Amino acid sequence: MEKIVILTGAGVSAESGLGTFRDEGGLWSQHRIEDVATPEGFARDPGLVQGFYNARRVQAAQALPNDAHRALARLQQNWPGEVVIVTQNVDGLHEAGGASQVLHMHGTLAGALCASCDHRWKAPDEMKVGELCPSCGAPSGRPDVVWFGEMPYFMDQIYDHLAEASIFAAIGTSGQVYPAAAFVHEAIAAGSRTVELNLDPSAVVSSFDETRFGPASETVPAWVDELLGQRGTPAPA
Ligand code: APR
Numbered sequence: 712m713e714k715i716v717i718l719t720g721a722g723v724s725a726e727s728g729l730g731t732f733r734d735e736g737g738l739w740s741q742h743r744i745e746d747v748a749t750p751e752g753f754a755r756d757p758g759l760v761q762g763f764y765n766a767r768r769v770q771a772a773q774a775l776p777n778d779a780h781r782a783l784a785r786l787q788q789n790w791p792g793e794v795v796i797v798t799q800n801v802d803g804l805h806e807a808g809g810a811s812q813v814l815h816m817h818g819t820l821a822g823a824l825c826a827s828c829d830h831r832w833k834a835p836d837e838m839k840v841g842e843l844c845p846s847c848g849a850p851s852g853r854p855d856v857v858w859f860g861e862m863p864y865f866m867d868q869i870y871d872h873l874a875e876a877s878i879f880a881a882i883g884t885s886g887q888v889y890p891a892a893a894f895v896h897e898a899i900a901a902g903s904r905t906v907e908l909n910l911d912p913s914a915v916v917s918s919f920d921e922t923r924f925g926p927a928s929e930t931v932p933a934w935v936d937e938l939l940g941q942r943g944t945p946a947p948a
Contacts, residue, residue, distance in 0.1 A: 712792035713877035715938075716903075717783060718894050719798045719805070722883020722910055726928045727774040727804055729767075733885050748858050757840045757853075764854040765837045768820040771802040772836070779882065779927035780808025782935040787811060789939050795872045797865075799884060799891050801856050816863040816891065822855030831855055863890065873897040879905045880934070883927050886913030895919060908934060 721731035732739045746752045747763040787794040787810055796805055796813045801820045805813045818824075823834035823842065830846035834854065842852025857863050873879065879898030886892040895905055895918045907919040908930045916922055923930045 713790075714792050714872070714875050715786070715790060715794045715878045715880070716872050716876040716894075716898065717794065717796050718879070718881045718884060718891055719783075719796065719800060720882070720884025720891070721800060722885075723779050723798075723927045723931070724774065724777075724800055724802050724804050725883065725910075726777045726779070726926060727802075729771060729774050729802055729804075731883075733887065744859060748856075749860055750858055751860075753853060753858070761838045761840055761842075761854075764820060764856065767801070768834065768838075768854075769836055771804075771820050774802060774804060776804045776808030777928045779931035780804050780810065782932040783882075784809030784811075786935045786938065792877070797869050797872070797891075797894070799888070814865040814869060816857070816865055816869065818854070818856040818864060820854065820856065823852050824855035825849060826851040826853050866890065869894070870897060873903075874901050876901055876903040878938075879903040880908060881905075881913065881915075881919070882908045882931060884909070884913060885911075886915035906934070 725731050731737045742763060747760050753760045783796060796810055798805055798813060798815055799817050801817055803821055821834055823832050823838060825844035825847060827849040828844060828847040830844055832845055838852055841850035844851055873894055876898050879895060881895060892915050895915055898905055905919045906921040907913060907916055908923045908927060910926060923934065
């Protein structure tokens with residue numbers, strides 16, 4: 712049965728009120744990446760970094776899933792084959808929208824990681840500088856978010872999924888950060904049909920068979936209805 716692999720980026724959560732990174736006024740116009748999203752930045756000023764993620768953690772916890780998140784969950788529930796969601800996002804809105812199989816390749820705001828012993832636990836709303844690890848007791852707690860220069864999570868599983876994908880969709884991502892931006896090439900090599908659903912053309916838009924422009928809360932439900940309609944699954948009333 713046809714497997715669908717979906718890559719999402721910040722654009723899928725934009726209409727839930729969470730900022731994107733590279734749009735006008737985005738997070739990277741407010742903060743320098745090297746200060747808040749690198750291990751060196753954390754070593755230099757852990758208070759600045761903890762504060763950056765504390766603010767995003769509180770904001771993400773208050774955000775609600777939008778129709779794009781819900782449509783992807785509906786696709787997972789109704790598609791006869793496997794639907795794998797690989798997200799670059801660190802918010803929990805895919806799960807809040809009802810999705811099950813979600814691979815957070817850049818980690819999650821809800822997670823905390825011990826830089827000393829690799830123990831992981833549920834992050835408190837506000838992480839302090841020198842947050843104590845509940846396992847080894849070292850003052851080495853950090854957000855369990857993948858920073859620039861660090862290896863994204865689940866890469867072996869992701870490449871296995873891409874090698875089996877019949878359909879690959881990239882939703883709400885600018886295609887400027889690797890390895891995610893190259894997933895479309897893996898999918899093409901596997902013979903997938905590829906589609907980009909985005910507000911603006913991504914940096915890798917020319918690699919896709921099809922592009923649908925517009926806000927994710929409109930383009931994603933329409934795309935899911937079409938896919939499920941092809942299978943005779945009724946669209947929601
Ligand atoms: N609907 C659909 N797409 C949207 C919407 C929307 N409402 N709003 C914005 N977009 C699109 C933009 O056109 C852009 O292509 O979402 C994309 C957001 O791009 P980025 O801000 O670069 O976010 P993303 O691609 O997820 O960044 C990838 O970079 O900084 C790192 O780790 C961070 O995971 C992040 C990675």
